[in-house]
Amino acid sequence: MAGALERLVARTGRPHMFISVGKGGVGKTTFSILLSLALQERGRTLLASLDPARHLLGYLGLRRVGKPERIQEAGFTAVQYDIDTIAKKVAEDYARLLRQVMPGLTVVSLDGIVSAVKNAPGFEEEVYLSLLRGLAKSLGEEYDYIVIDTPPTGVTHRMLNLPRLYLLWLTHLYELRYKIVAMRYTIAKVLKQEFEPHDPVLDKLAELRGEYEGLAKLLRNPERAGLVLIATPEPLPVYEVKTSLRVARELGIRVEAIVVNRVLDAEMASKLGVAKTQQEALEEVKALECGGCEKLVIMHSSEPPKSLEGVKRLLGLVKDISEIT
Ligand SMILES: Nc1ncnc2c1ncn2[C@@H]1O[C@H](COP(=O)(O)OP(=O)(O)OP(=O)(O)O)[C@@H](O)[C@H]1O
Ligand SMILES: [Mg+2]
Numbered sequence: 001m002a003g004a005l006e007r008l009v010a011r012t013g014r015p016h017m018f019i020s021v022g023k024g025g026v027g028k029t030t031f032s033i034l035l036s037l038a039l040q041e042r043g044r045t046l047l048a049s050l051d052p053a054r055h056l057l058g059y060l061g062l063r064r065v066g067k068p069e070r071i072q073e074a075g076f077t078a079v080q081y082d083i084d085t086i087a088k089k090v091a092e093d094y095a096r097l098l099r100q101v102m103p104g105l106t107v108v109s110l111d112g113i114v115s116a117v118k119n120a121p122g123f124e125e126e127v128y129l130s131l132l133r134g135l136a137k138s139l140g141e142e143y144d145y146i147v148i149d150t151p152p153t154g155v156t157h158r159m160l161n162l163p164r165l166y167l168l169w170l171t172h173l174y175e176l177r178y179k180i181v182a183m184r185y186t187i188a189k190v191l192k193q194e195f196e197p198h199d200p201v202l203d204k205l206a207e208l209r210g211e212y213e214g215l216a217k218l219l220r221n222p223e224r225a226g227l228v229l230i231a232t233p234e235p236l237p238v239y240e241v242k243t244s245l246r247v248a249r250e251l252g253i254r255v256e257a258i259v260v261n262r263v264l265d266a267e268m269a270s271k272l273g274v275a276k277t278q279q280e281a282l283e284e285v286k287a288l289e290c291g292g293c294e295k296l297v298i299m300h301s302s303e304p305p306k307s308l309e310g311v312k313r314l315l316g317l318v319k320d321i322s323e324i325t
Helices: 003-010 028-039 055-060 083-101 110-118 123-138 153-190 200-220 235-251 266-271 275-287 308-317
Strands: 016-022 045-049 069-071 076-080 145-149 225-231 255-263 294-299 318-320
Touching: 003 028, 003 294, 003 318, 016 028, 016 153, 016 235, 028 045, 028 055, 028 076, 028 145, 028 225, 028 255, 028 294, 028 308, 045 055, 045 123, 055 076, 055 308, 083 110, 083 123, 083 200, 123 145, 123 153, 123 200, 153 200, 153 235, 200 225, 225 235, 235 255, 235 275, 255 275, 266 275, 275 294, 294 308, 308 318
Parallel strands: 016 145, 016 225, 045 076, 045 145, 225 255, 255 294
Antiparallel strands: 069 076, 294 318
């Protein structure tokens, strides 16, 4: 296996979750497969794709969406999630929860609630987050390694920020609800009425808070999780890598590696008139401060990988960034 990729997996503890982040079309799915191929030699590996374009189905010939499938020739398990199906389920769960905690809400039908939840701002990120929560639960249980192939950068950044945001809200909501319950108790006592001390809303808030605390802690634990930032050697994708580095720093999430994919050899780059742009992009990535992360390059292949075999061929094209700059 290529040195730089080998180094990346060798320094990773177990269990561990990798999240691939990058602009559309830069090679997130391709690299996620490459990384999974490298990881499966060391432990039970799951490649989970949240990519709405569902490209993993084609690359690995998966037969269905939403169900993990063992890929014999690859040595790992893969699953392509279908975001629409999950979105429907998440919306229904919320509708049920609303009904449960606010039984008085009878003027709005279940369908009405589902539709309102589905159209709420930030719902897409919430759907991805619910998948991430599920995956986090199987880390260390069913799988030693989980590689997550994500939707394009912006949605992923917002998804990663959500646990922190939710914790803030949940803490305030919990305090508020606590005051309400305490007030009800006082009123009941004054009126000498019976009081039911068990409050389902408080219970639910505490449960949710515990769950998001766990997820935020996992994401911030460099031994357990980290990001792989992927770009092609062009200004915009490299700019997105810099944005991701900033977001990762703000959220306290480790960056494991930066990958520059589809790097042309010198001759081809000058023939196409992109030698200068490519060189500048590579130099820029090389100079980035990423907390000691690995920096890898994957050369451009004249045969774009479309299958597992195609991606396996790329293994020979992985290099350390210092080999070519
Ligand atoms: N090193 C490479 N050499 C040549 N072609 C490549 C290389 N890496 C990826 N490709 C091709 O580039 C295209 C995009 O790759 P990929 O699907 O992995 O990107 P992505 O970031 O997952 O895209 P999306 O944002 O659409 O999910 C694919 O057609 C793939 O075959
Ligand atoms: Mg993809």
